[in-house]
Amino acid sequence: ETGVTQTPRHLVMGMTNKKSLKCEQHLGHNAMYWYKQSAKKPLELMFVYNFKEQTENNSVPSRFSPECPNSSHLFLHLHTLQPEDSALYLCASSHLGQGAQQPQHFGDGTRLSIL
């Protein structure tokens, strides 16, 4: 059981397709995050949203476009992706400012495969 829900669980798309990943948190948190997890590499932070405002863009290519309509929902819009973008995309949420008292909670991730 997780307080952070990600859909879809798996996604296969062509390089010219447009798709979106969805994340929803039910924990009352005010910060949400997108991470990319590739094989044999550390998790890479992509975006951070605090109170719906983007506060971090970790040099992510523009073919990834995040959207945070409210503090409970986070989207990652994808278009014209490259094969190296195939990875597990993890969403997380936390209560900002609480440090270790409120660590980040993660979803199950979306496994993305680019053909």
Add this chain to the structure above:
Amino acid sequence: AQTVTQSQPEMSVQEAETVTLSCTYDTSESDYYLFWYKQPPSRQMILVIRQEAYKQQNATENRFSVNFQKAAKSFSLKISDSQLGDAAMYFCASLTQGGSEKLVFGKGTKLTVNP
């Protein structure tokens, strides 16, 4: 910049035995937090244990404990009485407060538990 290094790509342990996973980190911040996360095949990143840098006492959570050596910037995880369900990828991570709370992860250690 923060960095986290896990030097053991894979480890194995016999059921009921004890295993220690290594982690070193580097940060210029004085106020930071350290975490161990577990990622089973189900993919969800689950918090195992956390340590505030200002606390000298090592954190303990049931069978999981850490050996926090601040001067050496070392943060190892000890799993006692290993169980089959402990088999997973284990990630060490550090976080500094202030502004965006950015978790920086190591590459992970794959733990196998042998019956």
